[in-house]
Amino acid sequence: MIHRLPTVFVLIALLSGSTSLARDEPLDHKIPPGYVPEEARDEQGLWMELDELERSLNKSALLVRDPDINNYITEIVCRVAGDYCNDFRVYIIRNPGFNASMTATGMMQIWTGLIVRANSTDEIAAVVGHEIAHYTRLHSLQRLRDIKAKATAGSVFDLAVILATGYNTPLGQMTAMISILSFNREQETEADLLGTRMLAEASYNPHASYKVWQRIIAEEEAAVVKRRKPSMFAQTHPASDARASYLESLVTSTYGDDDAEEVTDEKLLNILNTHYLFLMEDQLDTNRFGRTKELLERHHSIGVEPSLVYFFYGEMFRQRDEEGDKQLAMDAYRHSIEVGTAPPDAYKNLGYLHLKSGDNVAAQVEFRKYLEADPAADDRAMIEFYLEE
Amino acid sequence: MTKRILLLAASFFMLTGCVTGYTLVEPGPHSIDNLTVNANSGWNLVPGAGSGDRKNAQRWTRDGLLLDRMVFIPAVPDGEPLAVSRAKDAAMPVFHKDMLPNEIEELLESTIVKFFGEGQAAVSTSNLRPHRFGENSGVMFDINAVVTESPMYKGVVGAFIASDELYIMWYIGADPYYYDKHLSDADAIIKSATLASLN
Numbered sequence: 177m178i179h180r181l182p183t184v185f186v187l188i189a190l191l192s193g194s195t196s197l198a199r200d201e202p203l204d205h206k207i208p209p210g211y212v213p214e215e216a217r218d219e220q221g222l223w224m225e226l227d228e229l230e231r232s233l234n235k236s237a238l239l240v241r242d243p244d245i246n247n248y249i250t251e252i253v254c255r256v257a258g259d260y261c262n263d264f265r266v267y268i269i270r271n272p273g274f275n276a277s278m279t280a281t282g283m284m285q286i287w288t289g290l291i292v293r294a295n296s297t298d299e300i301a302a303v304v305g306h307e308i309a310h311y312t313r314l315h316s317l318q319r320l321r322d323i324k325a326k327a328t329a330g331s332v333f334d335l336a337v338i339l340a341t342g343y344n345t346p347l348g349q350m351t352a353m354i355s356i357l358s359f360n361r362e363q364e365t366e367a368d369l370l371g372t373r374m375l376a377e378a379s380y381n382p383h384a385s386y387k388v389w390q391r392i393i394a395e396e397e398a399a400v401v402k403r404r405k406p407s408m409f410a411q412t413h414p415a416s417d418a419r420a421s422y423l424e425s426l427v428t429s430t431y432g433d434d435d436a437e438e439v440t441d442e443k444l445l446n447i448l449n450t451h452y453l454f455l456m457e458d459q460l461d462t463n464r465f466g467r468t469k470e471l472l473e474r475h476h477s478i479g480v481e482p483s484l485v486y487f488f489y490g491e492m493f494r495q496r497d498e499e500g501d502k503q504l505a506m507d508a509y510r511h512s513i514e515v516g517t518a519p520p521d522a523y524k525n526l527g528y529l530h531l532k533s534g535d536n537v538a539a540q541v542e543f544r545k546y547l548e549a550d551p552a553a554d555d556r557a558m559i560e561f562y563l564e565e
Numbered sequence: 566m567t568k569r570i571l572l573l574a575a576s577f578f579m580l581t582g583c584v585t586g587y588t589l590v591e592p593g594p595h596s597i598d599n600l601t602v603n604a605n606s607g608w609n610l611v612p613g614a615g616s617g618d619r620k621n622a623q624r625w626t627r628d629g630l631l632l633d634r635m636v637f638i639p640a641v642p643d644g645e646p647l648a649v650s651r652a653k654d655a656a657m658p659v660f661h662k663d664m665l666p667n668e669i670e671e672l673l674e675s676t677i678v679k680f681f682g683e684g685q686a687a688v689s690t691s692n693l694r695p696h697r698f699g700e701n702s703g704v705m706f707d708i709n710a711v712v713t714e715s716p717m718y719k720g721v722v723g724a725f726i727a728s729d730e731l732y733i734m735w736y737i738g739a740d741p742y743y744y745d746k747h748l749s750d751a752d753a754i755i756k757s758a759t760l761a762s763l764n
Contacts, residue, residue: 237711238687270711271684287684401656458687461671461678463658495671497661528665555693558666558704 203370205312209259218324219280219317226281233267233283240268240288248447249286249304252297256305256378260312272458274392278307280316291448292455292471293391295478296441298375298384305371305378305385313370315363368423376431383434386423389416391474398470440479448475452484453519460488465496483516494525502529520550524559531562586612590625596761597623598639600732603757605750608635617648617680631715633738633747635754641731647676655679662729666693666704669724673733677710686712690722698732699759701725708735719744723755734758 213219233239240246245268254261263282271287278284284307286300294300310316333348368385376382393416428434448455459468469492476485490508493501509526512518527542543559553559590608594601598621611624611634618624625635638647646657658675661668670690677688693706703725710718720737736751738744 232714236713237717238713270687273684289684401654457689461675461688462683463656463675463679495668525667528667532663532665554691555667555706557692557694561695 203366203373205260205370206314207312209263211263216317218320222317222320223281226279226283229279230265230281230283233285236269238270240270242268242451244450245288245291245447248443249291249300252301253284253304253308256301256374256380257308258374258378260308263311264308270454270458272455272462276303276307278310280311280314282311284308288455288458291444292459293395293474294388294444295391295474296381296384297444298381299388299391300444301378301380302371302375302382302385302388305375305380306367307371308374309367309370310363313363313366315367319360319363364419365422368419369426372423372427381434381436382427382431383424383436385427386420389420389423392416393420395467395470398466399464400466401464445479449481449484452480452488456484456488456491460491460495463495465492468492481516483512483518483522486512486515487519487522490522490525494529502532505529520546520553523549524553524555527559527562536562536565588612597621597637599761600637600639600734601759601761602637602734602754604754607750617650619647619649627747628743631739632743633736633751635734635736635751637734639730639732641733643729647672647731647733648680650679660731662726664726664731666695666706669704669731669733670706673708673722673724673735677708681710681712681715686710696723696756698723698725698756701727701732701760703732705755708737710737716740721748721752721755723758725758727760732758732760 213223246266249268250266253264253266257264264278264284265282267283267285269285269287272289272292273287274289274293275287276285276290284304286304290300290303327349330348330351330353333351334344334346337347338344372382372385375385396416456468456471459471462468468488472485472489472492476482486508490505490512493505493508506526506529509518509522509529512522513526523542523546527539527546530536530539530542540563543563547553547556547559587609590604590610592604592606595604607627608625609627611626611630619638619641621640622636622638624630625637627633641647641660643662644659646659648657650657657679658672660672664672670693674688674690678686680686688708688710690706690708693704696703696705703723705721705723708718708720708722710720712718716739718737719740720735722733722735724731724733726732734755736747736755738747738751
């Protein structure tokens, strides 16, 4: 039995050590614009499945079909993609999380949570560049082939162990899984590096590539309920702090310090101001108040319409309902009303807070203002109930 | 021969796995904890607490849970969620005994978002209106859920607070068709809700 052990170690080494090739290859696009697979059957099969997925996505009720948002994102995609622009179909998904994805066929998904978290159009472009790099480096196909090869090798290894020792262990499959995840992380790093280059070539600020990760870190630090982190071996992506760190080093050494003048990003602000209510209501429904507060502070600093930001401060404090939050919420609603065109709900929710404090007269004043501001309010019956009390 | 026995045994277990023990809800008064509703015919009580349900909650359906369901959650104490989650990072919203109607709407919105999976659904409410449930003042409102890879859902909700505990019940159905199909019956059941006498 002992003489068979070296074979076992060789197999483990083969399984776990087969992922460090990509770094040594020149980091450039692997396919030309307009690429369509013609020979490889596994790739053609992958494309057929993804086409089916795209047909299904096209019918999703969570697709944001608003032309303003779609044109805004598509413009960014085309500017970063350059000659590859026509390879992509962009789908904006109504999801308050931070994410974007790309398939081998060029189906790009952008979650609304990314728009809410960006401090500038450059930061959205940074994420877009990362996704385009996945596409032009054929990462999906490589991943598919990697999984197939390693799962097979893992099974053969486990079989060999059974024959050699009589013990049935999933060691081969486990090693294959760790190796597959490591390969994923390597692809993510590749996409970060190539994406940043594309970002700079499209005349976006390359420093946005790490700032977007610094903001994710800041949001996580502000979170009351932290998201569970997968173990080091189970991570499919490099950790946010590692990404921010290596991208900052790379960008600073390649392009110099960030001396770009802080200017108002009118395009992003226009999208946020126009669609703020639904974007932030979705965020608020996650019940994650630390994160929401962090986003509001950010929006305030980049110049989102103050009456909207203060309204959501009011919503956040009122729903969080910790010691002192009622007063903070009332102040925020009042501020929202004072500084601009507050949403009618600012009056209503201020009224409800007065009601909670036992000040029915003040509540009724606000409720009347609410019905004046929104005569067609769908909760008129409820408000009139309180006005008649 | 052995193969045939194994196949028969497998078929038996597969078949018994399909029998989940739904029971017919008899028309008339029906108690869920200390909440009483007046059931009309044709509803099936789903056995046991579903994943995430509070222990004393009940679910009814007519055409199957994915197409329509009524949910009754009685006596939610102050500081507790409408549903339970095993995930420690779920950030489930909780009921507070001083909640006003608008906050009960928000509580349910956020709970349903968590139920479908954060980011997997966009939930909105409308038409908040007062309603009296026996001796208790309460509210009713409508709900709309857009869910990824699912039909759209519409629903109606009734809720009231008694003795610092929340009683909430709702009906949701796939839209179009199933929501409208059972709406008037479900609405009548929700409106009939009262607390059983404590004597």
